[in-house]
Amino acid sequence: MKLTLTSVYRPHCFPTLLNSSSFISLCRPFCTSALSSVPTGVKPQVPLFLRPPIYSTKLCDLKKWHDWAKGLAFSVGSTFLHSDNGPDSSLLCRELKWLMEDAVVGHHSLGVKDDGRVEMRVDMEELYCLWRQRILERRPFQYVVGCEHWRDFVLSVQEGVLIPRPETELVVDFVSGVVSENEDLKKGAWADLGTGSGALAIGIGGVLASGGGRVIATDLSPVAVAVAAYNVQRYCLQDNIELREGSWFEPLKDMEGRLAGLVSNPPYIPSKDISGLQAEVGRHEPRVSLDGGIDGMDALLHLCDGAALMLKPGGFFAFETNGKQQCRALVDYMENNRSGSFCNLEIRADFAGIQRFVIGFHQ
Amino acid sequence: MSRILRKPLRTKGLSLFLHKLVGESHHIPASSSWFCLSHSLPHNPIPYFTSNSVPDAIHSSASLQFRFWASEAAATEPSTSDGLTVQGILAHNWTILDESDSDWKSHAAAVARSIDLIKRRLQWSKLKVRLDMLSAQVNREDLWDDPVRAGQISREHGSLLGKMKEVNALEQELLEHVDMIKLAREENDADLESESLKTLLNMRRNAKEKELEALLSGEHDSCSCYIEVQPGAGGTESMDWAAMVMQMYKSWAQRRGYKVTVIEEMPGEIAGIKRATIKVDGEFAFGYAKAEIGVHRLVRISPFDSSKRRHTSFAAVAVIPILGDGSTHVQINESDLRIERFRSSGSGGQHANTTDSAVRIIHIPTGITATCQNERSQHLNKASAMAVLQSRLDQLEIARQAQLNAQHTQSLTDITWGNQIRSYVLHPYRMVKDLRTNYEVSDPDSVLEGDLDGFILSYLSATLDKDDDA
Numbered sequence: 009m010k011l012t013l014t015s016v017y018r019p020h021c022f023p024t025l026l027n028s029s030s031f032i033s034l035c036r037p038f039c040t041s042a043l044s045s046v047p048t049g050v051k052p053q054v055p056l057f058l059r060p061p062i063y064s065t066k067l068c069d070l071k072k073w074h075d076w077a078k079g080l081a082f083s084v085g086s087t088f089l090h091s092d093n094g095p096d097s098s099l100l101c102r103e104l105k106w107l108m109e110d111a112v113v114g115h116h117s118l119g120v121k122d123d124g125r126v127e128m129r130v131d132m133e134e135l136y137c138l139w140r141q142r143i144l145e146r147r148p149f150q151y152v153v154g155c156e157h158w159r160d161f162v163l164s165v166q167e168g169v170l171i172p173r174p175e176t177e178l179v180v181d182f183v184s185g186v187v188s189e190n191e192d193l194k195k196g197a198w199a200d201l202g203t204g205s206g207a208l209a210i211g212i213g214g215v216l217a218s219g220g221g222r223v224i225a226t227d228l229s230p231v232a233v234a235v236a237a238y239n240v241q242r243y244c245l246q247d248n249i250e251l252r253e254g255s256w257f258e259p260l261k262d263m264e265g266r267l268a269g270l271v272s273n274p275p276y277i278p279s280k281d282i283s284g285l286q287a288e289v290g291r292h293e294p295r296v297s298l299d300g301g302i303d304g305m306d307a308l309l310h311l312c313d314g315a316a317l318m319l320k321p322g323g324f325f326a327f328e329t330n331g332k333q334q335c336r337a338l339v340d341y342m343e344n345n346r347s348g349s350f351c352n353l354e355i356r357a358d359f360a361g362i363q364r365f366v367i368g369f370h371q
Numbered sequence: 372m373s374r375i376l377r378k379p380l381r382t383k384g385l386s387l388f389l390h391k392l393v394g395e396s397h398h399i400p401a402s403s404s405w406f407c408l409s410h411s412l413p414h415n416p417i418p419y420f421t422s423n424s425v426p427d428a429i430h431s432s433a434s435l436q437f438r439f440w441a442s443e444a445a446a447t448e449p450s451t452s453d454g455l456t457v458q459g460i461l462a463h464n465w466t467i468l469d470e471s472d473s474d475w476k477s478h479a480a481a482v483a484r485s486i487d488l489i490k491r492r493l494q495w496s497k498l499k500v501r502l503d504m505l506s507a508q509v510n511r512e513d514l515w516d517d518p519v520r521a522g523q524i525s526r527e528h529g530s531l532l533g534k535m536k537e538v539n540a541l542e543q544e545l546l547e548h549v550d551m552i553k554l555a556r557e558e559n560d561a562d563l564e565s566e567s568l569k570t571l572l573n574m575r576r577n578a579k580e581k582e583l584e585a586l587l588s589g590e591h592d593s594c595s596c597y598i599e600v601q602p603g604a605g606g607t608e609s610m611d612w613a614a615m616v617m618q619m620y621k622s623w624a625q626r627r628g629y630k631v632t633v634i635e636e637m638p639g640e641i642a643g644i645k646r647a648t649i650k651v652d653g654e655f656a657f658g659y660a661k662a663e664i665g666v667h668r669l670v671r672i673s674p675f676d677s678s679k680r681r682h683t684s685f686a687a688v689a690v691i692p693i694l695g696d697g698s699t700h701v702q703i704n705e706s707d708l709r710i711e712r713f714r715s716s717g718s719g720g721q722h723a724n725t726t727d728s729a730v731r732i733i734h735i736p737t738g739i740t741a742t743c744q745n746e747r748s749q750h751l752n753k754a755s756a757m758a759v760l761q762s763r764l765d766q767l768e769i770a771r772q773a774q775l776n777a778q779h780t781q782s783l784t785d786i787t788w789g790n791q792i793r794s795y796v797l798h799p800y801r802m803v804k805d806l807r808t809n810y811e812v813s814d815p816d817s818v819l820e821g822d823l824d825g826f827i828l829s830y831l832s833a834t835l836d837k838d839d840d841a
């Protein structure tokens with residue numbers, strides 16, 4: 009295949025793309041809360057822990073809720089674990105502790121005021137609703153509290169945006185290792201394609217900030233772009249990170265051959281595996297952020313082609329993949345189909361020992 | 372309180388001493404500065420002189436005004452005007468009565484004994500040798516060639532010198548008070564005598580507090596620390612006991628006002644824990660907690676035994692100091708580490724949603740590991756586990772280099788199950804007994820709720836007071 013601009017810039021459409029929004033609205037939480045409206049005209053939601061403490065409740069009522077919530081968590085036992093590798097009771101109990109942390113002001117001392125009331129960021133009714141969603145609907149904990157702790161950031165997340173995974177944290181370490189040895193790359197322009205909540209862009213933006221480098225982050229999903237913008241702003245990185253809406257390289261036409269680095273965690277799950285996913289993932293996270301086509305490689309191969317065109321000589325790239333098989337396939341593809349474009353290709357494992365990343369440099 | 376009192380009292384005592392020395396001779400060096408103090412007569416102003424002349428009025432011994440020679444002569448072995456030293460007071464073997472008994476000899480003997488104890492706890496003769504060595508190094512020209520080492524040396528030098536000065540001041544003060552009380556009795560001054568008695572009593576209390584402080588004068592005693600607990604053989608019963616022990620330390624630390632963070636907790640299948648680590652933040656956390664290192668034994672009717680038999684279980688406790696920024700840390704090479712996701716299964720990545728990002732770090736050359744799971748991100752769990760690993764490696768290094776008291780540097784893996792330090796019996800009778808000190812308490816519940824200070828202090832004093840080092 010001859011690499012042409014049109015093939016690289018062609019929006020990468022998934023057959024499932026159109027379904028994704030109706031899919032989200034199907035599992036829309038039915039409680040009347042700030043979290044209930046699925047954003048279409050996109051206004052990012054404020055994570056629970058950042059909301060003003062305008063509610064208050066009697067300590068005994070909070071205790072009652074806590075006992076009820078704990079009971080519900082214990083009733084799960086290891087059924088989720090056995091059915092789809094979901095959370096067990098002990099994990100749910102820890103999440104309950106964190107929910108308290110986020111929802112109750114001064115949860116350590118249970119900031120009880122003189123009148124025996126505690127200040128809260130949600131009202132009791134919604135608190136019941138949230139925990140019911142967590143257990144009965146398997147709504148991801150991160151959507152319940154509206155944030156995910158990732159590296160040393162607390163990133164806002166909401167339905168419609170992939171919750172950043174712990175594995176992906178390592179990509180920032182790769183970048184930080186590479187730029188520590190190469191001033192030139194540190195000063196350059198980087199791209200994070202399919203940025204989702206903005207996690208990678210923010211992590212890398214932080215690494216580059218001191219050297220004057222910047223990041224362009226793209227995503228096809230307007231919700232993702234809005235949430236990423238919110239997160240970028242919260243960490244005051246708007247001067248270093250620019251968000252562009254569009255498909256993969258399409259919004260980057262001006263950067264051809266000029267990128268110092270390129271990172272991406274694109275959708276990589278083979279389509280046939282989507283239906284068997286853990287409920288938290290399959291029922292609640294956007295399919296467009298997970299489904300990588302028949303063998304899960306659609307986006308990865310497309311990104312590979314684009315990297316050859318967009319990176320400047322000596323530019324660095326890092327891609328996250330589904331595991332060993334995809335890593336091998338990607339390296340094969342680069343060596344055989346794009347021979348001469350890349351060098352120093354390496355497969356790196358995540359902390360679970362799974363070969364997860366392909367990294368390397370443009371010739 | 373005692374701090375405020377001390378200065379004027381010292382001044383008064385010393386001036387009395389000088390008064391006796393120079394006595395009627397009026398032979399006073401022209402260059403000295405003089406204070407004039409008044410304590411018992413509130414209406415008297417407190418004149419302050421730095422002139423070369425001595426006001427006549429202050430020589431009346433009955434007047435409660437004293438002179439003070441500001442340039443203290445370098446003391447040799449301090450003694451009273453009639454040659455009594457602190458050792459001398461001890462040798463008299465004066466009976467020590469209750470604090471409420473107004474007997475000056477009793478107070479003086481009590482203070483002398485405290486001083487003696489403090490010296491032993493500070494390992495006085497070793498301290499002097501070390502201080503001499505450090506003084507020599509501090510005075511070397513090339514000291515600052517190695518700024519890190521220089522910082523350490525001058526820090527330690529300053530701290531030891533401070534300790535030594537404090538004890539010397541205590542001795543001096545005691546002797547001055549003894550002088551003053553003798554004088555008051557000679558002069559038949561009842562007011563001065565009762566005043567002096569009161570100050571001596573204050574000193575007695577103050578010295579008692581200092582005894583306690585001296586218990587925690589080890590190099591790392593002021594550090595924060597990690598406490599780790601691990602059950603012995605015996606399955607659920609032992610794991611439950613380990614959890615009780617961990618709970619006991621959490622409560623103890625909270626009572627003392629320390630901040631407690633759970634770093635790692637591996638629950639047992641049915642109950643209890645397989646292993647747990649907490650971080651205890653605050654001054655002297657390590658100094659106290661190190662007294663708990665060893666094996667703790669429980670005897671009870673096991674709630675996990677359907678035939679209600681009596682069981683004996685064990686739990687091992689290790690305590691690791693967290694060295695401050697000023698100390699040298701062992702250098703860790705990134706390439707010597709293996710970092711693992713803890714308890715992960717399945718394909719991970721986009722397939723999985725989990726809030727569990729526990730991480731285990733293995734230091735390959737030593738085989739030492741550290742785990743953290745309490746943080747909400749993997750990155751922070753890793754950072755926290757790295758901090759634990761750093762402390763473990765530092766501890767190993769301390770043990771290797773200084774060959775500190777072997778007990779205080781044991782890690783969990785070193786602790787042999789024979790090394791029992793305390794026994795907790797809930798059945799057939801109720802008692803907690805420390806096997807090292809024989810200190811015992813008949814209410815196990817209070818101990819398990821964290822009332823450990825009695826055990827800790829008796830152990831610390833037993834270890835420090837036994838070797839005659841004063």
Ligand SMILES: C[S@@+](CC[C@H](N)C(=O)[O-])C[C@H]1O[C@@H](n2cnc3c(N)ncnc32)[C@H](O)[C@@H]1O
Nearest residue numbers: 170172202203204227228229255256273275297
């Ligand atoms: C697995 S998520 C990764 C999100 C984020 N980078 C992270 O690591 O948490 C994949 C992201 O790619 C985006 N995406 C899917 N198709 C895309 C396309 N054609 N162009 C740009 N982004 C796309 C999705 O919206 C989603 O945010």
